[in-house]
Each structure stands twice: as structure tokens, then as C-alpha cells.
Amino acid sequence: MAERLAFIPPMEPKLVVKPPEGENWIHEVKLDGYRSQIVINGPDDIRVFTKTGADWTKKYAGLVDAALELDVKNAILDGEAIVINETGLPDFNALQKAVHDNPYAMYLGAFDILHLDGRDLRDLGCQTRREILHSIIKPNSRIQFSETMPGDAKAIFYLADQAGLEGIVSKRADSKYRSGPTTNWLKTKSFTEDEFELLGVKRERGKAAFAYLAEPGSGKYRGSAFITLGRDMKDRLWKRVQDHAGPRPEVMKEKPEAEWVKPGIKLRVKHLRGDHAHIRHASLLGFGDEE
Structure with a gap:
């Protein structure tokens, strides 16, 4: 019988002044929300945790329903819980309100997967883990894949800044998943x-x-x-x-x-x-x- 999955402290990017240069980096938009982890141990045991490990499953009922739709036996997904406004951008104030009175308002921008169907994926490279994650995401779900932004890092950051977004996160494509602060993931904020x-x-x-x-x-x-x-x-x-x-x-x-x-x-x-x-x-x- 497979061991029951539990919360794993997240990998935390280091704040830097400018995004890294080079080809071995994946760049994503930094979503303005709450870092969240979905732990799936079958359809009757799905929990959602905050960055610090607090159980917010009841506050994220819509994400639990979305996780039920995934074709997996067990898994751990890492991402950012957000609420979007009428322009389609993350709205942090709306998220704070929804946490208290609307558990079905949230979306998860999923950007990593740590476990899947009995296999620990943390020793795989980030790019490989993201490909696996992308393969299980359902269209029109409240769990959406956080897409890689193509192009030069400076240009990506400039566009994110002009759009009023929080910034970008850059990750080494071959980086393993390790809990805690790391320089293999970097965040550049506007x-x-x-x-x-x-x-x-x-x-x-x-x-x-x-x-x-x-x-x-x-x-x-x-x-x-x-x-x-x-x-x-x-x-x-x-x-x-x-x-x-x-x-x-x-x-x-x-x-x-x-x-x-x-x-x-x-x-x-x-x-x-x-x-x-x-x-x-x-x-x-x-x-x-x-x-």
C-alpha cells in the first residue's frame, strides 16, 4: 500500500534585482496570490495547504473540486492560489476577501508537481516535472498550468512590469525540487x-x-x-x-x-x-x- 502523501515545505525563490541571463532558465509570470500546495491521496482525501503548512482545505473548496477531476491516484501540486478581476489579472484584495467568504472563487496557477501516482518526482529536473504537470491539467479547470514565457528574460520582465504584474520567477531548467530558500529559483519583482x-x-x-x-x-x-x-x-x-x-x-x-x-x-x-x-x-x- 502506497505511503500517504503529506505537506512538503515549498522551494522558495531568492529575490534579485534583475532576471538571470542564459538559456538554461524557465521564466514564468509571478502571480499575485497565496502560495498553495494541493495534496491528493485519492478522491476522499484531498487537502490544500498554505506556504507554511496550514490546512486551508475548507477555504479552497473550489480547488478541491478541480483536483477531483484530475486523472491521478495521488499527487502533490505546487502553485499560487489567485482570484482574477474583470481584466483577467490577479486581484490580491479580492483573494483576501474570498478566503473568508467565497471558497469557490479561487484558481490555482500550478507550476510544479512533486509526486504523482506513487512516484517521487523531486529529483527530476524542473523542465521535466513541468512537462509531467502539463500532461495532467484539464482544460477549463480551476487548476491551470502556469505557462513558460518565451523570449529574452529582460523583455519578459519589462512586459510583466508594463502589464502591472508583480514580476517574474526564473527557474533553472534542470533544477531538482528542494524545500527552502534556493538560488536555483529567482524572483524579480516590479x-x-x-x-x-x-x-x-x-x-x-x-x-x-x-x-x-x-x-x-x-x-x-x-x-x-x-x-x-x-x-x-x-x-x-x-x-x-x-x-x-x-x-x-x-x-x-x-x-x-x-x-x-x-x-x-x-x-x-x-x-x-x-x-x-x-x-x-x-x-x-x-x-x-x-x-
Whole structure:
């Protein structure tokens, strides 16, 4: 009797500034959703797990139904759960809502397969695993194959950026599947600009200054951004900080050297697209009321 399949920690791509060059790479669009793993142990035992191994089977009922349609005895599929908007693009906000109230709204962009019908596929090359995965995907299903994008990596990334997508993931065609961080898979993310509300700033002698930022309206902490403005803009920012000095916001812990401000200062910020909880690689561009 075959051993029952269980969740396997996913292979995690390293974030890089630009996509790799060379012919031994597979490039895919990076879908803006939740990394998900479908574990199939027959028609009566199909589960869907998050990146960290949490069982979200009930939240992904539509994906379970789609997995039932696959002509497999057992399998483990790796992919990204998404909800698409009216233009056909992934909508992360809609996904967050659907997780709580619509378990049939999700699609899975499947990009890898770890097990199939009693065989461990992780020692096969990525290209070979993807060919096997493609062969079992059904048309018009909520489980769709994440297609390889043809062409030069720089051109692919440029097109993804212009389309408002999160970026691309590049994988060595011969790479084996190994759980955890790896340099055999690389992700290149696009930047975007958003407006945030200033909570405070931190300035220490000899170190780069940075700003604490919140979601406008809600006051929810979203992360920090380096203050890389020119001297004139920096001087104007410091003046606003002094003029709007206030108590420490409730959402923030006590931080030495921090100068807190009252609500009202809006800033334009450049950050990586798709960072929904806390922004990363962020820098200030200017004031929100001076666009």
C-alpha cells in the first residue's frame, strides 16, 4: 500500500534585482496570490495547504473540486492560489476577501508537481516535472498550468512590469525540487508607487534616516521607507515633522530616537509590487499633496 502523501515545505525563490541571463532558465509570470500546495491521496482525501503548512482545505473548496477531476491516484501540486478581476489579472484584495467568504472563487496557477501516482518526482529536473504537470491539467479547470514565457528574460520582465504584474520567477531548467530558500529559483519583482501616511521618523547620527508609514485612513502600520530625498525635500520634511509633532501612535511600539507626528502628512512611496502586509525596498519620492 502506497505511503500517504503529506505537506512538503515549498522551494522558495531568492529575490534579485534583475532576471538571470542564459538559456538554461524557465521564466514564468509571478502571480499575485497565496502560495498553495494541493495534496491528493485519492478522491476522499484531498487537502490544500498554505506556504507554511496550514490546512486551508475548507477555504479552497473550489480547488478541491478541480483536483477531483484530475486523472491521478495521488499527487502533490505546487502553485499560487489567485482570484482574477474583470481584466483577467490577479486581484490580491479580492483573494483576501474570498478566503473568508467565497471558497469557490479561487484558481490555482500550478507550476510544479512533486509526486504523482506513487512516484517521487523531486529529483527530476524542473523542465521535466513541468512537462509531467502539463500532461495532467484539464482544460477549463480551476487548476491551470502556469505557462513558460518565451523570449529574452529582460523583455519578459519589462512586459510583466508594463502589464502591472508583480514580476517574474526564473527557474533553472534542470533544477531538482528542494524545500527552502534556493538560488536555483529567482524572483524579480516590479516596483510600484503608493501613498502612505507618515507615523514618524527615525534619525540616528551616522545612519540612514527612515520613515514609519501607515495605510491612509486605517492607520494600519505598513512598514518603513528610507529617506533618500534631496537636501531641499529633506529640510521640508523635517519642518513638517516638527510642526506636526505628536504622541506615539497606538500601532507602534516604543522606539528610541523616533520622532512621532500627528496624522495628516501624506507621502508618495516607491516599493516592491505585491508586498501587501509590509512594504519592502521602499523609498520616499515626495509629499502626497505635491504631485
